[in-house]
Amino acid sequence: MGTLPVRADRFVVRPSGPLSGTVHAGGAKNSALKLMAASLLAEGRHVLRNVPRITDVEIMADVLRATGATVQRLAPGDRGGDDPGDLVIEVPATLVPEAPYELVEKMRASVVVLGPFLARCGRARVSMPGGDDFGHRPIDMHLSGLGSMGVTFEVAHGYVEGASAGGGPLVGAHIVLEYPSHTVTDNLLMAAALAKGTTVIENAAREPEVQDLAAMLVSMGATVRGAGTSRVEVEGVEMLQPARHRVLPDRVVAATFLAAAGLAGGDVVVADARVEHMTMLVAKLRAMGVVVEQEPGGLRASASGRLRSVDVSTLPYPGVATDFKPFLVTMLALADGVGIVTENLFSGRFRYVDELRRMGADIRTEGHHAVVRGVPRLSGAPVRATDLRAGAALVLAGLVAEGETVVAEARHVDRGYDDLAGKLVSLGADVRRC
């Protein structure tokens, strides 16, 4: 592909007053990446629609290419009956089941090829993901879940190498997850689709993106029951067919625009936001004083005046997602009162708070808690995007801070947002990349 525009690595944001207009969230990153991995389960031509134009998709395309697959974004005029923008993945009969260091190091979500590699080839060699901006993130549950399905793992020279008994199919198993991990559930679902017998995953992740993956697997001929609940059952089949599948909308991108409306005021419609995917978030936004209404196919958020503080605790779905937290912390930084925020998923996910403090926020962190005392105003400052969601939250802070905010390392934001600045500008915001 390599078709993403080259953009400057900084956002320059100035306050612009209330926002108004309609935006689309676009396809969900955390679904698209897994659906791309799932395509490896069947030889042939897969078509994925609504795949966001983001860096992480480019990296996953390179991961697929390293296996021998071809990945192409259809341009206007390309033949084949599919639409411009569709992602076409051609998976060969024989795969190279390897994910090299250079790619996994850029994106740890690459680890979701482990399940498809083992299911399809009976072996896998995947570079061991390192730590990241959220702190230490182990892959022990991936390995123990796949281990229950008959895979033996060895870690050597920075790579994790897995093989099934005699290179044959994986074996269905009863797996109880210690924690409802999103990508572990994805990996096990994909591995189970081609395993011999039935796999039951207890304490499975219930995220909408897991349901999207299950829907694609079913369209490929898999038998999956219970996706979206904490008990998922998969009956393995011998072979799957290529898929045509539309990626569900990105609830975190949608939340970004709802939060922007809450912060800057105005009236914003996110045309493809699904309320059923963000029930707890919507409840929190309403408790803070944002008016959130359902529109046909989307959500409308409007706000005026100062927001009220609330307490927030991140939890696995359907709780308040950890990915929403930087937006909520930014809103609390300006709200009336004190909010206590508890992070229950990732130890290092408060690093951006230092950047908000540089803009005048009054936030104290202690372990996995933050006490956010709302201040009447923030002041623009040079800050740094410490990760994808934090970067987006700092851009939102800039919308309401006095003077100019310069958010450096904008490339983190491009990993998961298809032109955040352009979409905010379409709502009347003053955001530039320069």
Ligand code: EPU
């Ligand atoms: N964990 C383990 N061992 C494992 C796997 C996970 O201890 O083998 C722990 C993690 O360290 C963490 C907790 O389990 O403390 C939750 O991690 P989970 O596995 O659920 O997260 P993930 O699957 O790695 C996905 C999203 C994240 C999102 C989280 C939580 C993808 C590619 N990533 O990560 O999204 O924050 O679920 O919902 O789906 C993002 O989009 O920016 C992002 C980080």
